[in-house]
Amino acid sequence: AQKITQTQPGMFVQEKEAVTLDCTYDTSDQSYGLFWYKQPSSGEMIFLIYQGSYDEQNATEGRYSLNFQKARKSANLVISASQLGDSAMYFCAMREFSGGYNKLIFGAGTRLAVHP
Amino acid sequence: ETGVTQTPRHLVMGMTNKKSLKCEQHLGHNAMYWYKQSAKKPLELMFVYSLEERVENNSVPSRFSPECPNSSHLFLHLHTLQPEDSALYLCASSQGPRGLNYGYTFGSGTRLTVV
16 A cells, blocks of 8 residues: 655744755655645645656756655755745645556645745 | 636525525536535535546435536535534635646635525
């Protein structure tokens, strides 16, 4: 069974500073994918960044980067230069491929509050 | 506009009512999913449809009945629900079950309250 662990129920950061949101995962698969999603209060899940298990370089998307440490099975999200609009829930997820199809397994999430 | 549209956004229903949630995607995806998000719990996968065929049902109670008439539309029919079924129901789609998948596209969800 696969598992995603996000140990930080809540985090806060000052505007313009960087913040790291932790995620560890457990899998015996060699090929897998890791995702981060943002969920504002409106409820929509917004895709942020993706890291494949065979990708040698850490993924980056604008102010988002993924600190991928395969041996430690961690995939932390780093948000640089935080903005007030970054306040939201953040979910780490892993793609599981079984039975001929993909599905995403989510962690419990981290609520980020950005303070001015 | 996310490409995945869910209606209604909010729904209040009694335990004896019958209602349906609708999801529509215009992304050319051929796999669709229903997730349940309850307070203080991780997102739970309820149903997976691939090429309009249901491929997984994660032991969801029969009071939830999915329907996927074509690759663009997904419904969740609700009947005789319980108060603990109150949650945010999210629909998602992806490019397909076997291809590379760089993320699912989610709708904004339907916030359901059962009274």
